[in-house]
Amino acid sequence: SAKIVDQPVPAIKKERDVVRIRYVGVCGSDKERGFQRKVTNEKPIIMGHEAAGTIDAVGPAVTSFKVGDNVAIEPGFPCRRCKNCKDGLYNLCPDMNFLSSQRTFVYKVPDDVSLQETVLVEPTAVAVHAARLVEIKYGQTVVVTGSGTVGLLCGAVAKAFGARRVILVDILQKKLDFAESFMDCQTFLVDAQSASEDTASAISRAFGIDEGVDVVIEASGALTGIFLLKSGGSYVQAGLGKAKPEVPMLALSEKELRARGCFRYGSDDYEQALSLITDGCVKVGALLSSIAPFDSATLAWDKTAKGNGIKNIIEGVRDYPV
Known part of the structure; x- marks a missing residue:
């Protein structure tokens, strides 16, 4: 079962961003709880790894983003210390964590790509x-x-x-x-x-x-x-x-x-996916089937589970206290 739980707004750190989530896509692995790795061993699971948002705050050491920038979020970051990471296979890191807003896993999206379309960067990176x-x-x-x-x-x-x-x-x-x-x-x-x-x-x-x-x-x-x-x-x-x-x-x-x-995506895959979408080589807008408000998020999961639509997405919380 799913429920809505209030969470505190993250405190800003020196080299981190705070991203306000605007939209998330529902993946087949969401409905099946099949998103494997460390996240499945922790309950409850916060769903929504296909995420798009807006920079809400930046740390003092961050120079590549400013408040208000639209971003795609690569939903996980590696330890950078294990053998897989050192071999360049960070997607296979056994200590991968979900979800973080480390600035190296956040990608600025141009204005001509909508936040709804930005949700599709994640599955495009898989492709x-x-x-x-x-x-x-x-x-x-x-x-x-x-x-x-x-x-x-x-x-x-x-x-x-x-x-x-x-x-x-x-x-x-x-x-x-x-x-x-x-x-x-x-x-x-x-x-x-x-x-x-x-x-x-x-x-x-x-x-x-x-x-x-x-x-x-x-x-x-x-x-x-x-x-x-x-x-x-x-x-x-x-x-x-x-x-x-x-x-x-x-x-x-x-x-x-x-x-x-093939597991998730690796070095440069996210950048290349965003480039293909930005350049119009992969026209993801046609895949968007429905948008559910946050308080009716389960509607999007139900549609996906029944095979209705291609990509059903959920709108993020419109307002939250600072």
Whole structure:
């Protein structure tokens, strides 16, 4: 269950900002309580990692922001001391904390990007991270399985990275219809009862890709994509997926496929996501489906849980005491 709890306004620190949250997006991991890592071991959980806000106060050592600036917030900061952090894999830091307003994890947003659109920087950064993990190159063919928020953004980012052909796959026709209106792509409706290999064969016949595709980005929890890859192709698990899937190891081995996991985002992913949105390469405004007032936040969660809309967002508290 969810409830509204009053919290004190954070005290300003030397190198910190205080950000007034204006909007947060509802993520699939919110409704499933699947946002893993340290945060899930602490109860109650404060939801809202897809956040956009306005600088409300700045510490005396902060020079990169001023009060009133609109910002995107990367919802977590690493310890900077563990081996993963030192290796540049700060998204895999075992001591990652959520949520902080360290100035190095706050990004100024230009005036022509709305705060509602800024909520989509976070899932766009997930898509950027996935695309970089599989090294999408100009002229490639990319299949994205699943066309929810993450799948749509993965497809759009793949196009922005130079993919010649993007095919989105889903079990719901309404999602595929939206995908075609959102971006330049082809779509395929999957029979949810079909076996993964049969579905892959049907997709190959439909699009004349008998030799396989270059990249598969998985954002649905299905394993169809592995059977679609060409020899030496790349697969990345961008969605949460199943905890213990049955992986077709023979296909993985015989084709020498490259398979990668994908957790959140890493160095420069957030900046690149914001740049893609700012430059109009990824038009996130079309993904915004509804805005719920703060005192009716559960409406947005309910809509998301029922599969209504693409990105349902919650407006922050309009006024609070200083």
